Amino acid sequence: MKIWRIPSFLIGSIVLFLLIAGSIVYGLFYHSYIPQTSFAYNDAGDLQGPPFAPFEFSFLGTDHAGNHLAPTLLMGAKYTIGGVIAIALIAMLLAFLLGTVLGFNKGRHLRTLMKNSLFSFYFIPGSLLAYLILKPFLWEPFEGFQHSLAERIVIQIMVIGILLVPPASLLIADSIREILQTEYILASVTLGASRWHLFRLHVLPGIRTTLLQLLFRCLVQAFLIIGHLSIFKLFFGGTKVSYDPFSPSPPAPITNEWFSFMGNYYDSFLTGATWLLWVPLLAIIVTIVSFQLLINGIQKYFQQ
Incomplete structure (x- = not known):
């Protein structure tokens, strides 16, 4: 069976492709223009200001500046x-390369030392380390950013990865x-099989499912770390900070x-504008489900 005939793979890939392609195409053809509704009149003729709820004056509502959420x-x-x-x-x-070296390493002491060193990361929150490392790069200093937006995004992606x-x-x-401890592998080693032979014919097919599950876990963990950083106002691509004492403004994201x-x-639930939270949250949930469907489709393809 062709992989694109698997329903879960087809649905997941189509949703992700439409989101990414739609974002790129909209930015190219509409020059990143976001419609804005600064004020509007209700049915009673009263003047109203943003934020506007979904389906009131726009499909998904607006934020406090009147920017429409759908294009945003x-x-x-x-x-x-x-x-x-x-x-x-x-x-x-990187994990595949390091894990392969550790898995094939026969030196017990070296393997134990590296394993204990890496195991300590289970108890250290990745979000905390990311915050401490990335704040000098993402928090705008008084003199302005020292790195471009593309450089800051690359740095953030590399650090979290x-x-x-x-x-x-x-x-x-x-x-x-x-896998290397199974009987047929030990028999292959006895007959003179090389490490490359074991890796190509036995190890790689054996860990294929593990790699797919691990890929989904890394995707979810990346979502979580980016979300945790955003709660602490360390936004993706950088945080715009105002140092003007005469017109102060809270830290704001540079990207959408x-x-x-x-x-x-995140404090919109106190003002009643809860759609500013649940609308992007629904988009994140749809994306995670699409990733899961995509990976499940690949897994079914390998099993067949």
Whole structure:
């Protein structure tokens, strides 16, 4: 069976493709223009100001500045989805290389030392480490950012990706060690099979399911870390900070990334504008479900 004929893979890939492609196309053809409704009159003729609820004057409502949420979230899709995919792929690549070395390493003392060192990362919150490392890069100083937006995004993706490597590499190493201890592998070694032969014909097919499950875990962890940073006003791509004493303004995101949008308006439930939280949250849930469907489809394809 062709992989695109698997319903779960088809649905997940279509949703993710439409979100990313729609975000890129909208930015190119509409020049990132976001409609704005600064004020409006209700049925009674009274003047109203933003934020406006969904279906009132726009499809998904507006934020406190009157910006329509639908194009705002569409513009942020490429940052959110593209960012977590890049983080997960970097984490998986580094974890796969490190886990393979640990799994094939026969030196017990060296393997135990590296395993104990990496195991300590299970008890250190990745969000805390990411905050401490990334704040000098993402929090705008008084003299302005020293790095461009693209550089800050690359730095953030690399740092979060590296922080996800230790737990993932341990899981891969344990899976490889378990496969290498099976009887048919030991028999192959006795007959003179090389490590490359074992890796290509036995280990790689054996850990394929583990890698797919680990990929989904890295995607979810990337979502969580970006979300935690946004709660502490460390937004994706950088935080705009005002140092003007005559016109102070709270820290604000530079991009329309979904978690940054939620972090910027996380106190909206106190003002009654709850759609500023649940609308991007629904978009995040749809994205996570799409990733799960996509990975499940790939898993079914390998099983067949």
